[in-house]
Amino acid sequence: MSRIGKKSIILPPDIQSEIIESTITITGPKGKLSYNLSKMINIQHINNKLQLSLIKIDKESKALYGLSRTIINNMVIGVSQGFEKKLEIRGVGYRCQMNENNLILNIGYSHPIIIEPPKDILIKVEDNVNIIVTGINKEKVGQIAAKIRSTRPPEPYKEKGIRYSGEIIRKKVGKAGK
The missing domain is CATH 3.90.930.12 (Ribosomal protein L6)
Incomplete structure (x- = not known):
């Protein structure tokens, strides 16, 4: 049991x-x-x-x-109390902003990525690189945070991308020369 x-x-x-x-x-x-x-x-x-x-x-x-x-x-x-997930954007020229309720991500692609949250989820942006997802449903908060992170997951060589706040990325060593 x-x-x-x-x-x-x-x-x-x-x-x-x-x-x-x-x-x-x-x-x-x-x-x-x-x-x-x-x-x-x-x-x-x-x-x-x-x-x-x-x-x-x-x-x-x-x-x-x-x-x-x-x-x-x-x-x-x-x-x-509600739930919240914090995400950080790392990378030269990577940034985000809010347009009405939509989150606009400029993260190295040729076009901006627009994410529309459900009606009961609130997204806030601080300093153009910190994203806070809040809501009362833990499942939906986690799902939207995972969707945002999946647009540019952190890569292990330069550690660029979107990560959860406090997430530790194990950095890999680059190719060794002769």
Whole structure:
């Protein structure tokens, strides 16, 4: 059994949860998120805590047990605090800017790359080289950050490209001459 799934989820006082059949909706100061649980997992609201339990024990339900608890916990964190990912652009002449809601990246290609975020994701640019992606859904924040990074991933020889803040790139040695 999952050790993560057994932990109860503590709800802060400003967070409300609503359970209708197998759908749970979490509402907080930053927004509202919902998730459809598997039919093999039961959820109960007891004294400002959410507790998950298995209906039948088999390999598939055990796998979904910890996953469901983690997703619901991320929903509670998202609607109360939110999530953010920071990216850095490194390279001579590489820069970015915002045009209305769209992110425009000038990163060494012959054309600028335009990224349109979903409506619930906010992108900020600082100093033309730092990008901050924020939102309440951890999955979407990570997906948009990964999409931005994939446009020019950091290369190991000159370390140019877009990287996550704090990411360490192992530099390779160039070709040795005779």
